Amino acid sequence: MTQERPREDDVAGAPADVLYREAFRISGGDYEHGGEVAARVKAILKELGIDPACSRRLSIANFEAEMNVIMYAESADLVLEVAGDEVRVTVADRGPGIPDIGLAMQEGYSTATAEMRARGFGAGMGLPNMKRNTDRFEIESVVGGGTTLRYAVRIA
Amino acid sequence: MDAGFPVRLSEIRDLLECDVLCGEDRLDLEIEECFAADLMSDVLAYCRPNALLLTGLTGVQSVHTADVAELAAVVYVNRKRPAGHILDIAREKEIPLLSTPRTLYEACGILRASGFAGGSRTR
Numbered sequence: 001m002t003q004e005r006p007r008e009d010d011v012a013g014a015p016a017d018v019l020y021r022e023a024f025r026i027s028g029g030d031y032e033h034g035g036e037v038a039a040r041v042k043a044i045l046k047e048l049g050i051d052p053a054c055s056r057r058l059s060i061a062n063f064e065a066e067m068n069v070i071m072y073a074e075s076a077d078l079v080l081e082v083a084g085d086e087v088r089v090t091v092a093d094r095g096p097g098i099p100d101i102g103l104a105m106q107e108g109y110s111t112a113t114a115e116m117r118a119r120g121f122g123a124g125m126g127l128p129n130m131k132r133n134t135d136r137f138e139i140e141s142v143v144g145g146g147t148t149l150r151y152a153v154r155i156a
Numbered sequence: 157m158d159a160g161f162p163v164r165l166s167e168i169r170d171l172l173e174c175d176v177l178c179g180e181d182r183l184d185l186e187i188e189e190c191f192a193a194d195l196m197s198d199v200l201a202y203c204r205p206n207a208l209l210l211t212g213l214t215g216v217q218s219v220h221t222a223d224v225a226e227l228a229a230v231v232y233v234n235r236k237r238p239a240g241h242i243l244d245i246a247r248e249k250e251i252p253l254l255s256t257p258r259t260l261y262e263a264c265g266i267l268r269a270s271g272f273a274g275g276s277r278t279r
Binding site for chain 2: 031032033034035036038039042052056059060062063064067118119120121123125126128129132
């Protein structure tokens with residue numbers, strides 16, 4: 001994981017309601033650090049006083065998203081935005097894309113390798129887990145281009 | 157014999173004949189329910205907060221899963237132990253890690269016979 005400089009004051013260009021913004025780089029294939037971004041974001045949400053139940057749900061989605069990048073993509077940027085009424089995350093990867101999103105959203109559908117499964121992931125639970133734990137979940141994917149996830153948890 | 161609930165982590169250590177790998181100072185944690193899986197996605201999907209996790213998966217993701225899902229502690233089965241740098245992360249996150257010689261099935265059976273409920277939420 002390479003963490004970019006803190007961006008507490010860098011909310012320029014973000015929607016007007018954004019109170020805190022920070023971006024994290026996730027490197028594909030880096031299993032040894034898989035989970036660090038989710039853990040770091042969770043610590044930030046705690047510092048910001050976000051309700052623990054909301055923070056837990058978002059962190060579960062972040063962890064699954066992070067592992068998806070590590071398993072399938074070259075790299076990605078996870079951008080955290082805390083607004084007054086919700087915490088938003090965007091994960092835009094440089095990866096192979098998902099040919100059939102409907103299929104990928106089905107619990108149990110997976111294209112994971114044995115190594116991925118040996119880590120306790122890659123059993124076709126990731127995207128459904130993310131949707132279940134968030135209040136808003138959108139996925140866009142271009143085959144050969146990459147996948148972008150946008151999700152949020154309400155905190156109001 | 158039904159244990160009186162909640163049960164302290166030190167009693168679980170004794171029941172499962174565990175070595176304590178880290179978190180010796182947190183053995184008075186009170187545990188009410190348990191969850192067992194090698195699939196971390198299952199833990200993230202179905203395990204309630206504050207449950208004890210039993211697993212055979214010793215990678216760094218086991219500790220990050222315990223952190224993210226707010227679990228009480230992790231017991232590794234079959235005498236498994238995570239690498240030293242993973243113990244460091246667990247110490248930093250204040251997550252006790254234990255290791256039992258029991259298999260996953262045996263460990264679950266012992267805890268179940270002692271009256272522990274499964275820590276899963278309904279789907």
